[in-house]
Amino acid sequence: MKIGIIGANGNAGKLILAEAVKRKHEVTAIVRDRSKVAESVDVIEKDIFDLQTEELAAFDVVVDAFGEWQNVLLHQTTLKHLADQLSGHHHTRLLVVGSAGSLYIDEAKSSRVIDDPNMPAEFKALATSMAKAFDALKIRTDVNWTYASPATLFVVDAPLTNRFTIVSNDRLTFNENGENTIGYADFAVAVVDEIETGDFIGKRFSVIAD
Known part of the structure; x- marks a missing residue:
């Protein structure tokens, strides 16, 4: 499969890239600085907002592993940009590396992780922005x-x-x-598994260690 990985030099992106390469997929790293790509793969060196439909729609799957801790609003605006560029191009899947913040914590599905008052403040702003990005995507x-x-x-x-x-x-x-925990390496395996199986099209899945 032809896979484009946005943020392929980040903690999650680089492991997803390595796993996809190991499984003999045709992988392209999409980054702002090609010098930070460790694997020997094709590279698109662009800011995420400069990516256009013709580039993204050339892939079977685009993995959005964009990461940002400071300007957390970017998680909403970048995902909207990617979704807008892929609008109507159903032959290309957009697989988003997301957050646990929007998972529900009760059976009635009325409260989410981000609603927990005990959630550390340093994570809440990021998780809330990512939850809003997911809310906009899932509809x-x-x-x-x-x-x-x-x-x-x-x-x-x-x-x-x-x-x-x-x-x-x-x-x-x-x-x-x-425990509710997972390592980045195991998460990368789960992501590439999903790329290959397509079990969760139009859906969310989460991954936890056994």
Whole structure:
């Protein structure tokens, strides 16, 4: 498959890229600075807002692994830009590396992780912006989208285990140890699995360690 990965030099993006390359997909890194791409792959060196329909629609899947901690509003504006550019181009899937903040924490699905008063303030602004971005995306029928939520504890340097569970109910879910956690390496495997299977078109899934 032809896969374009936006933010391919970030913590999640570079592992998704490496996993896709390992599985022999035709991968292109989409970054602002090509010198930061470690893998030997094709590169599109552009700001995300400069990406146009003809570039994005050339891929079977576009992975949005854009990351930004300071100007959190960018998570909304960049995702809207990508969705607008892919509007009506249903042959290209937009797979978004998202947040756990919009997962529901109750059976009635009335409260989300971002509504928890105990959520650390340093994460709340980012998670809230990403939740708003997802809210805007999930009502669109003109875009072939998938949203991948990591666990609330997303561990950069956790070793690859290949032991994880895919959750499809939009709720914060815990493993048998009472944990909601996933390593970046295992999350990358789950994302590429979904690229290949297409089980969650027009849906969100989350990933937790077993």
